[in-house]
Amino acid sequence: MLDATVHPDHQRRGIGRVLVLTLIDEAKAAGCEWVHVDYEPRLDAFYRDSSGFRRTEAGLLRTTN
Template sequence: MTDFSYRWRDPVTEDELSALVRSHGGEPVPGWWNGIRRHSLGWVTARDRDGLLVGFVNVAWDGGDHAFLLDTKTRGTHQRRGIATAVVRLAVTHARAAGCEWLHVDFVPELRPFYFDACGFRPTEAGLIRLTGQGS
């Protein structure tokens, strides 16, 4: 992890985030970052020594007690090096410093060990309504 720098609210471009998403097989949505940035409490970036974006997490919030961890990403070639854990930990620190009481995260089942074991989240009961597509 010492080969990487981690920053809160580091300037990041749409192109950098799109490249990060593509690096692990994802399909970026044009305009995504420019559209949601204003709803964020902040975000954490991880960059290598050359300034390449290798990790990211966004922290959305309700303007009060609740923050929401979204879009945790690590460049495909840089996974399994502790980058995602480090960006989440820095996000937790800044959400706490902003006065948030709760930090929420949703994830697919295969990420349970990452969020629960590596990052310290705890299981909780929650509800969900699908608003689009099948089963809405």
């Protein structure tokens, strides 16, 4: 999942949490073993506390300008 957002007028109502938990349920139902999310550091608590993701190291390489 990349850059999932909820419009600012509708934030803090649990919509994002339901979105992420639904993604997890659908991934499990499809037989996926892993769900990967990219997020900004300011969203760490949301993904770790409310959805159960754990922090991992990752690398990124841009091959074009």
